[in-house]
Every structure is written in structure tokens, then in C-alpha cells.
Amino acid sequence: MKAAPFEYARAASIAEACELLAHHGDAAKLIAGGQSLVPMMAMRLVRPAWLIDINEIAALKFISLEKDAARTGACARQCVVERDDALAARVPLLRQALAWVGHVQTRNRGTLGGSLAHADPAAELPLAAQVLGARMVLRSAAGARTLEAGDFFAGPMASAARADECLEEIHWPVWPERRTGSAFTEISVRHGDFAMVAAAAQVALDGDGRCVRATFGLGGVGTTPLAFPEIAARLIGTRLDEAEVQDAASSAAEASEPGSDLHASAEYRRHLAGVLTARALRGAYKNAHEKAKAAS
């Protein structure tokens, strides 16, 4: 046994989980897949008095495709999400991000909501949520509220969810443009490790190959995953030629706020931020073209 002692409750429903959270407040921690929380408990970085297990709540595992959004329950397992072809067709960046998340064994337990709520600024799913502008539905005994990803990620390993709130579902925007392409890339010591820097991008093109919509962002270079809407807006109307891509990449690298640690210096991370932004933008543009070709 590595974790400090705690009391355990298996919630059978969202209502029960919320009741338990309302009762125990700060003393309680929700556990979904446990792939981040259990290591932190083993190292005793976290010592909750109560652990509320939401793994068995079937109502938190759904994947539902709607016209302009895909909705996923917070406890949808990463392995289930990555295998869902219909979801990947609507929100391709999600599958592209999951290809970099951990390993088979961790994706078999890990959940979408668990990774988002853990809010690691270098993790892939928070970056995908930030870049796409996903919306998080937070439920408490008092009711529900919805936060944009930009407001949800509050700092390193910190979300804006209150102690009495449970992340219930995530709304992933679906872009209607037929020529939409996306890409996710990162640099880590080994595949499946935490990213030193990660980059994600999504662009939509018109029939002439001009960008009509763009978003991109970086992970691992700030206290939260970062999106750069002003820089992305400069790409509208362009064909993402090399000069425009390099301009966006260097602007993003400059705007990023990397720190130094054992794995990489701040200077190296800033360098990677530029290189990976360019790769993600080129990748998304190419992907949009390929999709347009495949569809025609």
C-alpha cells in the first residue's frame, strides 16, 4: 500500500456523486480512470480523506453526435473515444491528440474528463479542448454551469471547478466547413511520455484553398494550454504559405511562457514552440487539402 488511508464511496449516479461532494467538500476527491490521481496518491502529493469513485456511472460514458457539437460524457474512456470512427470524422483533432496520450494500458482506464480535470498544462487532451474551444459542463447539487475551455483551465493542475462540482460532459465544436483539416504533434523523450512541447492546429479552407477559419495552440509552454486566436486570425484569407506559417510560429513562440526543468530549458521549449507550431499548421493545411480531394 502506497497511498495514505482514505474512505471510499462508489457513486451510482451523478446525483449521488454531487451529494457526496456537497457533503465532504474539500476533503473529497473524485476518481475516474485514476491514471494521474493514483500516482499522485502513491507519492502522497495528494491525500484525500474521501475518494468518490465515478467509474461505474453509466450516464457519464456517452458519446453523442449532434449537428454543431459532439458531446462526450466525462467518464468516456480514452480507448473508447479513440476507436469511435463517427466521432473522429466530426472532431478529428480528438483522435489525433489521443494517439499521443500515454499507452494502451493507461488509455484503457483513463477518461476524457479525468485528463481535462487534472489540467496538466503539457497534456494532450487539455490542449485539444483549448484549441477547439470545448465547453465543460460542471454539475453540483445546486445545478449545472458551462465553462469555456479558456475559463476552465485555471493554472497548472488546476481547473475552475469548485470543490462541490463534478465535470459531467464536454461539448466539442464540430466545424461545418467541408475542407477542414487538423494536426497534432509533440516532442517528448519517448512516445507516450509527457510532452516537452505539444502543438495542435485546425484550419478550414474555401474552394480556392484560402483559409476561412483557423485555430492553433501550444501545450507545455505556460501554466495552462495556450491558444492564440489573434495570431490565428492573421491566417484568414491566406493559403498558409511558408512566410505566413513562419510568422505565426515565431509570434506564438514569442507569446509563449515556457519554464525550465530537468527535461528542457525555457529557451529550448521556446524553440520547439515555433518549430511545432509550424508543423501543426502545415499538417492541418495538408490534411484539409487531402480531405477535400478525398471528398471530391
Next chain:
Amino acid sequence: MSETLHPISVEVNGSRRAGQVPARLSLVDWLRDELRLIGTHVGCEHGICGACSVMLDGEPVRSCLMFAVQAHGRRVTTVEGLSRPDGSMSVLQDSFCETHGLQCGYCTPGMLIAAQALLDANARPTEAQIRDAIGGNLCRCTGYQQIVEAVQLAAERMKGPKTP
């Protein structure tokens, strides 16, 4: 203060096993210390090394990142559950022996679980798929090459008429 004990009932390698566990007991500790199934190894105990991999309802997971209480009502397969009913080695286990897919053997139970789960889902994996499937398992002896060869050999043998 004594810790609350939770009753659990888990199907382990085909047998129903019951126990009373404190919530903080990890699944791997329950398997090893209570059920004496010591084939599953404890490595890093925080989800990095993969030595403790077991199958949960047929899917490989890290048993150090689950509490035993969470396995209640589920089906667990450990490395002991991979051998044939008469106790002899499975095709995959034989392949590991023949290609020198192990030296010290510490990672082997986790490697076998990861590789068997792959072969169960995909009888003809590519080398890249094999490397991806064992990507969450660390081995400090073999350099991985012989492990990849073992899985390839097992896949080759299992496609014949012989039963696994």
C-alpha cells in the same frame, strides 16, 4: 484508527475470489499478497513501468493504478491465467523462451499480458503495432528486439490449426 474494510468479489483467472480490502490496497498488492499470485510484478508503483499489467475484462491495464476495491465484479487475468489449463506454457510464452525475449524476467509478466492482449485483438500485427502495444512496458535487458521477435513468432504459430 482501523481502516474500513470493503468486501469484494472478483473473477481471477476464471475463479471467483472474494476478499475484504482496505480502500487503499492496490489491485496488484491484493493479487500478490492476498491471493499469492506472485507472477504479476510490482515495479514502479506509479504507472510508468508496466510490470504490473493485468487484463481487466480482457483489456490490459496497470494494476498498480487501480485499487482492489475497484475490481469488484470485474474479470481479471494475470500472467498465471495465460498458460494452458495443464499448466504448460502458452504459444506466446514458448516464443519468449525461444527468441530470448527475457533475461532477468522482471518485465516479462507485463510484456506477456500486453502482447497477449494485442494478439487477442489482432492476430497479424505489424512490427509497428507490436512496438506500440508494448510501448508502455519498460525492459532494461533485452533492448526490446527479441521481445518483438517473440510476438511475431507467436503470431506466426497461432495462425495455424493448432489451438493456442
